[in-house]
Amino acid sequence: MRVNTSTTETIMSEAAQLIQHDRSHQISRDRLPAFPSRPVSGLPSSLLDDTADLHDSFMPFQGFQSLQDPQQRMLEMMRTVRELVQPASKVVRPGDVLYHSGLPFNTVFLINSGAYKLVSRSLDGREQIVSLKFRGDWLGFSGIAYGRHACDAVAMDTGNVSIIPYATLLEGCVRHPELMAVVHEAMSTEIRRERESLMSVCTLASQARVAEFLCAWARSMAQRGLRADELTLRMTRADLGNYLGMTLETVSRCLSRLNREQLIRFGERGRRQISIPDLTRLEQYVISGSSARTARLQ
Amino acid sequence: MRVNTSTTETIMSEAAQLIQHDRSHQISRDRLPAFPSRPVSGLPSSLLDDTADLHDSFMPFQGFQSLQDPQQRMLEMMRTVRELVQPASKVVRPGDVLYHSGLPFNTVFLINSGAYKLVSRSLDGREQIVSLKFRGDWLGFSGIAYGRHACDAVAMDTGNVSIIPYATLLEGCVRHPELMAVVHEAMSTEIRRERESLMSVCTLASQARVAEFLCAWARSMAQRGLRADELTLRMTRADLGNYLGMTLETVSRCLSRLNREQLIRFGERGRRQISIPDLTRLEQYVISGSSARTARLQ
DNA sequence: CGCTTGATTGAGTGCACTCAATCGGGGTGG
DNA sequence: CCACCCCGATTGAGTGCACTCAATCAAGCG
Structure with missing residues (x-):
């Protein structure tokens, strides 16, 4: 990738940002082959041993990890959210913006259908599509950190999203640990995908x-x-x-x-x-x- | 990449600017000036209105968002975790591996000192450093999603980490909503940073x-x-x-x-x-x- | 029908790559 | 102590991939 240093006069070309391949799509981590056991080098074994046996004890919190079929797991997850949060939903049309970068964050969305892009902007005007989202994905998590949204969420197609006020979600998480597990899992997945994107672009x-x-x-x-x-x-x-x-x-x-x-x-x-x-x-x-x-x- | 500074809205870029730049490091979102109110285009206003008034109601959960100084906020966050989880800690030396990609996930770490790199591997052997982490950052969140770690965490320097079994963390979150807020904030921050990295690489x-x-x-x-x-x-x-x-x-x-x-x-x-x-x-x-x-x- | 927007393709250029040589510091052993 | 080696870093020469600029084409629309 090479960049061109021309002056800023062109239009909005800032986009270039991203690459990655699967940026916003799942990786089939499930297909992960039996991981070759590798010596854990350089680390006092006690560190790992300390926690190794906790695996079972925390399983109850793992939510849907045990379900094998990813599609089933997604449906289960969405059902859980619907039951415990009972969110309103909304139809969106292509070009609709669910939230703008910089505006106060107070709502997240769960995608029921449609395709969405997340667009980040830099100060100097560069724009970058940082993620693509589909059914079962969440929108808005990146806004939690500073109370303001970090990007724009734009619908690329007609679709439907559940509207979940973050306060409601938090209350639900407190009351229902399984909902908290769902949310953690979703955020963790998002982190993973961003990294896959980075890897694609870089390698x-x-x-x-x-x-x-x-x-x-x-x-x-x-x-x-x-x-x-x-x-x-x-x-x-x-x-x-x-x-x-x-x-x-x-x-x-x-x-x-x-x-x-x-x-x-x-x-x-x-x-x-x-x-x-x-x-x-x-x-x-x-x-x-x-x-x-x-x-x-x- | 060229950006085009044309008429694109400078408004957002201000905000974006605060956000961006720093890949794996915190951004000082707190310095964000009062955000210029901007018409939310393309979205039925009701969508936003529905939730706008919830902003206040969820503030109690926001944890440390209100603190102005990021450094203070970090210290506060770390104190909270120490108090509510009372984790063990561990000294690491350069080259030590905290966890390996593919191995079962059951622990996260909170960095007290040192510098760490996260290395992702693709199936075909490509390696990619996807993130750098320092004091106040967490390690291991990406492993929540599939119950296995998504990358290697390698110490680049002598340092110290708090060892937090994920089960313990979840229990703590259930009991102490303010801890949950901390965790959500940390994960959200991680998502943001990954995106900033992507933007840098791409643009x-x-x-x-x-x-x-x-x-x-x-x-x-x-x-x-x-x-x-x-x-x-x-x-x-x-x-x-x-x-x-x-x-x-x-x-x-x-x-x-x-x-x-x-x-x-x-x-x-x-x-x-x-x-x-x-x-x-x-x-x-x-x-x-x-x-x-x-x-x-x- | 002309205008606009998106997509394709060609020609040429330059940035970042590959290959390769050199340099310097730290450690080891004769 | 110096010779030697290894590893990391720098620098040069040359190449190729992805970029810029630009023309063409197709589709949709007023």
Whole structure:
């Protein structure tokens, strides 16, 4: 990524920010293979031993961790919230803004349907899409910290969100520990995803980044029980490029190349519709295409 | 990346500015000026009105938001945790690993001193430093989501951490809502910082990225009451490059160039020690050097 | 029909990468 | 003590990927 230092006169090009592939989509951590046991180096073993046996004792709080199917878990989570909080809900249309960066924070949202983008702004006007959110995701957590929202939340499609005043949520958490577990889990998931985005942006070449983005979107859809082989992107190339940390031209070129290489296919209803004939092959491409773009550790 | 300073609303950028800059370090949100009221466009006003009056009612839960001085707030937060959880603590030495990615999650840590890096690994072996943590930061939140840690936490220096079994923390949160507020705030802060990192990587040219990293580190130190004009980086150029999404050679070149341009100065005790004669000037450089690297939105 | 917005593609350039050599400090052993 | 080595850091030379600029095309709309 290179930046261009031109003067500030252009328009809003600040976007470039992000990249990552799955930024806002789930990672299939569940598919994590049995983790190779690795010696815990450099750490007094007592540190880990101290707490190792607590695993069971805290399970009751873990909420939905025990459920295997992620989709089931999500539904369970949403049902829990509906029952314990009984939130109002709201229909949103494309372009609607749920909250603005800088405005006082007092509400979070749980997405029932639709697709949303979170846009951060820097002082000097750069804009960055920092996350994409879908059904089952929460909106607004980043505003807790300083009592003001940290970004804009913009609907990219018609959808529906539950409106949950933060005060109500906190009260619910106090009364119902299982709700607190749900909230913690959701925030933890959000932290994880941001990091995956960062990793994508930092370690993948542009075409692999686009490919991973598509993989992540597909997995995200699959996890929500939707079609994973026919994606309908609800974003312009500019949005995509901003999110992925590259220019819109590069996005376009990468998609064309992926199409040429048969890894994806454009749909009949415009080039925002993308079908993935073989997700495994696309995922394989990401791995093989992951060039060591950045400094190797160690 | 270039930003385009066109008509974009300067209003928000003020706020954004307070937010941004600092990747893994706290931002002083408290300095936020009275926020200019701005019409909330695109959203049915009822949506916001519904909850607007709740602001006061949830203040009691806000914990330390009302305290003005961030450093005071941090101390208050740490005192609260110590009182309500009474955690054990542990000394760590450079290279010690607090937890490994993939291992079962059951403990979080609160940093009393030292510097730590969080390293994520992808399935295909890529490694990425996703975050740097210091006194007052928490370690381990990302493990809540799937019951397994999402990254390695490695000490970069001698330090001390409080060991807090997650079960204990949850129990404490149930009993003491103010502790829950602290935890939520900490997680929210973590989400914010990850996003700031992403924005840096996506929108800044390499040299500005290095400069911003130094600014953030300096602010972070200042906020913790430490010297902000004499930084002692505890990382190799490779670590730095990995964190910033560039090669170690590029990091080296950027630092040399910043030194040549008098924006920084190398210390006597090696080139990992960096002094910043004029932080404001360095911050100015970041802003002016932020070219529109990526697709502009809209 | 012209205008606008989004997407694609081409041509050319430059920034950040790769490869590689050199330098310096800290530790070890002859 | 010095020679040696290893590791981290710096610097140079050259290359290539992703950027900028720009033209073209398609679709939607007044």
